[in-house]
Amino acid sequence: MPQKSALAILAVLVTLMLGSFQAMHKAYPWPYPPMSHLIAERTGLQDAALITAGFRPLAADIAWIQLLQYVGGWILPGEQEVSRYLLLKDMTLRVTRIDPYFRQVYLYSAGMLAFFRNIDRPDEALEVLGEGIRTNPQFWPLRVTVAAIGFMRGEEFEPMVRLLEDVIAHPDCPPVTKSILANAYKAHHRDADARRIWELILGDPNAGMYHDKARREIVEIDTRQLLTPKI
Amino acid sequence: MTNVIDIQNVTKIYRKSHLGRTQESVGIKDLTLTVREGEVFGLLGLNGCGKTTTIKMLLGLLRPTQGTATLFGKVMPDPEVLKKIGYLPDAAYLPKHLTGLEAVTYYATLSKIPSEKRAQAVRSILEKVGMTAAANKKISEYSKGMFQRISMAQALVHEPSLLIMDEPITGLDPLAVREMRQLVSFLKAQGKTVFLSSHDISEVEKVCDRIGILAAGKLIAVAEQKDWANRAGHLEELFTATVSRSEGIGALKFS
Amino acid sequence: MIETFRTLIAYTFKEHIRHRLYLSLFLFGFILLMGGLVISALAVEQRGRMMLDLGFSAIEFLGLTTIVFVSVNLVLSEIENRTIYLVVSRPLARWQYIVARFIGTTLAVALSMAVMALLHAVLLLPYTGVISASTYVMAWLCSVAKLTVVGSLALALSLLTTSAPTAMTFTFFLWAIGHFSQEVRFLGEKSAHMGVKALVWFFYHVAPDFSYFNYRDFFYTATPPTWAWGLSLGVYAFSYTAICLWIASVVFSKREF
Numbered sequence: 001m002p003q004k005s006a007l008a009i010l011a012v013l014v015t016l017m018l019g020s021f022q023a024m025h026k027a028y029p030w031p032y033p034p035m036s037h038l039i040a041e042r043t044g045l046q047d048a049a050l051i052t053a054g055f056r057p058l059a060a061d062i063a064w065i066q067l068l069q070y071v072g073g074w075i076l077p078g079e080q081e082v083s084r085y086l087l088l089k090d091m092t093l094r095v096t097r098i099d100p101y102f103r104q105v106y107l108y109s110a111g112m113l114a115f116f117r118n119i120d121r122p123d124e125a126l127e128v129l130g131e132g133i134r135t136n137p138q139f140w141p142l143r144v145t146v147a148a149i150g151f152m153r154g155e156e157f158e159p160m161v162r163l164l165e166d167v168i169a170h171p172d173c174p175p176v177t178k179s180i181l182a183n184a185y186k187a188h189h190r191d192a193d194a195r196r197i198w199e200l201i202l203g204d205p206n207a208g209m210y211h212d213k214a215r216r217e218i219v220e221i222d223t224r225q226l227l228t229p230k231i
Numbered sequence: 232m233t234n235v236i237d238i239q240n241v242t243k244i245y246r247k248s249h250l251g252r253t254q255e256s257v258g259i260k261d262l263t264l265t266v267r268e269g270e271v272f273g274l275l276g277l278n279g280c281g282k283t284t285t286i287k288m289l290l291g292l293l294r295p296t297q298g299t300a301t302l303f304g305k306v307m308p309d310p311e312v313l314k315k316i317g318y319l320p321d322a323a324y325l326p327k328h329l330t331g332l333e334a335v336t337y338y339a340t341l342s343k344i345p346s347e348k349r350a351q352a353v354r355s356i357l358e359k360v361g362m363t364a365a366a367n368k369k370i371s372e373y374s375k376g377m378f379q380r381i382s383m384a385q386a387l388v389h390e391p392s393l394l395i396m397d398e399p400i401t402g403l404d405p406l407a408v409r410e411m412r413q414l415v416s417f418l419k420a421q422g423k424t425v426f427l428s429s430h431d432i433s434e435v436e437k438v439c440d441r442i443g444i445l446a447a448g449k450l451i452a453v454a455e456q457k458d459w460a461n462r463a464g465h466l467e468e469l470f471t472a473t474v475s476r477s478e479g480i481g482a483l484k485f486s
Numbered sequence: 487m488i489e490t491f492r493t494l495i496a497y498t499f500k501e502h503i504r505h506r507l508y509l510s511l512f513l514f515g516f517i518l519l520m521g522g523l524v525i526s527a528l529a530v531e532q533r534g535r536m537m538l539d540l541g542f543s544a545i546e547f548l549g550l551t552t553i554v555f556v557s558v559n560l561v562l563s564e565i566e567n568r569t570i571y572l573v574v575s576r577p578l579a580r581w582q583y584i585v586a587r588f589i590g591t592t593l594a595v596a597l598s599m600a601v602m603a604l605l606h607a608v609l610l611l612p613y614t615g616v617i618s619a620s621t622y623v624m625a626w627l628c629s630v631a632k633l634t635v636v637g638s639l640a641l642a643l644s645l646l647t648t649s650a651p652t653a654m655t656f657t658f659f660l661w662a663i664g665h666f667s668q669e670v671r672f673l674g675e676k677s678a679h680m681g682v683k684a685l686v687w688f689f690y691h692v693a694p695d696f697s698y699f700n701y702r703d704f705f706y707t708a709t710p711p712t713w714a715w716g717l718s719l720g721v722y723a724f725s726y727t728a729i730c731l732w733i734a735s736v737v738f739s740k741r742e743f
Contacts, residue, residue, distance in 0.1 A: 069528075
């Protein structure tokens, strides 16, 4: 091939490449935060390595598993108050800084932070939800959970449970939120509502971890109802 | 009669660079050589004298540092000229993952045999080289002799006008050597031109019309058949008189 | 010319499919996929997502290792065992050889990825709602496009460096740089030094931007990419690959044997 033709072809290809590069970025601005936003303590190298290798969602999934292991009782070195899960917020943000669109994580952790009595850190829950709303403005369960926390703080039970009922109706709602609502009903002696929620959990194939608890709770409620004298 | 091969003042210098230092070695120096149409030309020389370098320049695998190598009047490599050339290398460099049939078909296609004639051409050449029965076996399962036959088939499938053979009888048994000789005679009778390299004087003098003697990259002598025909041992005398070892080893001293 | 292309593509395809390494890598990928079944159980309620991500990662990892290894050795091995002699002494242009061999390689790798993707899709069947068929296909196509660019880089580097280990190292380095391009751009924006900005601009535009090929990263975002993005990505992948093949062809055409 004559040299001039070859160079002309190269020039066309380079122009195409640069033009399409610009068009690609213009059509879709990069949706992820820079790596400097990652929670780097302890696990920064692992996360950065996986993201650099092109496996961002996998990095987020591994971080999620490690969050579950933490919640499930795996103790991180140095943590003193095990049952208070002091690193829950940081571990949650670790997942969401890798993948801000991993929506279920916000609901999962915010639910535990706000509604678990042994944790009871609604401010951290709101911080987590706030970050989720910034990156997922269309995911309304986050806003609704914020409102529910507000009502919980104001000890307004009815508005809170109404909002949580909306949240659990969303297909992306994690089972922990359902169990939080069921326990809230139980605490307010609303057995019928609690039973309904536990049955929902029992019918959810993704809530395997909660099925045993759901069965126990349903049996407990049924037993209580049997033993309660009917007037 | 036209010149099929025309090499004019060709020099080939090999350059190797390593850590900023360049080493040069001369492959061929000022080679001028012509081969006529229909001729069988033999290039004789010791190992490392430049025979393979010359052949590679004819095929366009190497480019001359100086001078020109033309085949059929065109500077090499030329795609139209390459259609008319068959190349039989010194060893069978064949793709081992193919069967014999697949390999010959592959090379037949690359040699631009029209599709309507290809299957017949492949069948015919496999029959001629005696490889019809083994054609569907993988080349990796072939014996050395079978390699050689398929190598021959790929060189001849497209009926080239010029056959270039690099040390065609090295490593062959006496029967195979005879068959190779018969092939060259057959091609000559067909009016084809054959250019072969060798260091086997006895075979070269049996088949060639002319020979050239290469030593240390230079063409030292050219002899015609009439010079050695009916003069037993003359070519060997000419060869030993004109060639000295350049490999850096001395002669044997057992006399 | 079409016949020559078809023959070289078929030759290359057979070469890879019949190679023991191809089968080994494929088996390894299969094991990775099945391993995903076990590991994903740890993700509890996000098992479907984990199956999806592990599977995609395994398919891409398999594709990456295969295409880098075979592309780097594509021409170098033919030169080493001298089978190249019987090809370049024939009437075909050297660029035809390079392009056709590359297409054959890409097809072989795409086939292994397609088979793995089918198996992956079967494993995902119990997890309805985790991904739609069209989204899965789009993600798979983007992965193949990415590996096509990587393969062309590997081929060009193998001919430029003439050393398989060096070419592989540089290719994997560019793989990492390509996923790091947004960080590079971010650093360039933060810097006040003109020299740094110029260098960053150069790397940002010249190194391949692999991060944009990860369609899987985008489909949960607030606004998933549009067809305009898809078209630009296709043109980008094509032109980048073509540039690498152009370089490979030029180097190969000057090569002596």
